[in-house]
Amino acid sequence: MTAVGIEVNNLNFFWPSGEQVIKSCSLQVPRGEFWMLLGTNGSGKSTLLRLIAGLLTPQSGEIGISPPVGFVFQNPDHQLVMPTVGADVAFGLVEEKLPPTMVRARVEEALGAVNLLSLQRRPIYALSGGQKQRVAIAGAIARHCEVLLLDEPTALLDPDSQLDLVASVRRLVKSRGITALWVTHRLDELNYCDGAFLLDRGSLVDAGEAERLKKLLMKEGGEK
Numbered sequence: 001m002t003a004v005g006i007e008v009n010n011l012n013f014f015w016p017s018g019e020q021v022i023k024s025c026s027l028q029v030p031r032g033e034f035w036m037l038l039g040t041n042g043s044g045k046s047t048l049l050r051l052i053a054g055l056l057t058p059q060s061g062e063i064g065i066s067p068p069v070g071f072v073f074q075n076p077d078h079q080l081v082m083p084t085v086g087a088d089v090a091f092g093l094v095e096e097k098l099p100p101t102m103v104r105a106r107v108e109e110a111l112g113a114v115n116l117l118s119l120q121r122r123p124i125y126a127l128s129g130g131q132k133q134r135v136a137i138a139g140a141i142a143r144h145c146e147v148l149l150l151d152e153p154t155a156l157l158d159p160d161s162q163l164d165l166v167a168s169v170r171r172l173v174k175s176r177g178i179t180a181l182w183v184t185h186r187l188d189e190l191n192y193c194d195g196a197f198l199l200d201r202g203s204l205v206d207a208g209e210a211e212r213l214k215k216l217l218m219k220e221g222g223e224k
């Protein structure tokens, strides 16, 4: 894998009930690009993202991805575990057994990247939803992730912080050469990506330029 950041080949996934939620999915995200995964509720977006992250195991198919991989959940309260901003970002580095000075440097660098350096000692409970998502993203940056997977990170945000977050994630991944896949069902977020995939009832039915997909989906939405 050289020019590809995320590669999925002919992936199939069934729940224990026998329900097939991911059907022969193949996709490629070029290294360093910011792509989105679109689809209606229940189409399988979260399942596909979890498969790519290795949080679920497919029955068949292949996944190629360069570690370390960062994952940002829809609800940051399910992800942030430590009492303060700095401690939470540092917690993600425990496995790497770095010396304390290195941990401090990584945490500060990552918080600087998401514009939260001044909130390092702030308790998590005192943060807004958008700030919590930035802490989760800083956790991935501190681990020097090559790939960032985000599952509807703006779902719980108001419209202003929603567009703020997508714009800052775009800047961040572009400046660091991170490959990112962002799940959403909000068409206004499409303006920020390099390309998008469309998932429909477990099948990838379209992929390519965001502007074209946006027009297509706006037309479909209008006809309903």
Ligand SMILES: Nc1ncnc2c1ncn2[C@@H]1O[C@H](COP(=O)(O)OP(=O)(O)O)[C@@H](O)[C@H]1O
Pocket (backbone or CB within 6 Å): 015, 021, 039, 040, 041, 042, 043, 044, 045, 046, 047, 048
């Ligand atoms: N843990 C689970 N066990 C069984 N079925 C599930 C589970 N999680 C999700 N599903 C089902 O899988 C399908 C796809 O869900 P999901 O990937 O969450 O879709 P999306 O993120 O696009 O809304 C849905 O029919 C959902 O009900």
Ligand SMILES: [Mg+2]
Pocket (backbone or CB within 6 Å): 045, 046, 047, 152
């Ligand atoms: Mg989902």
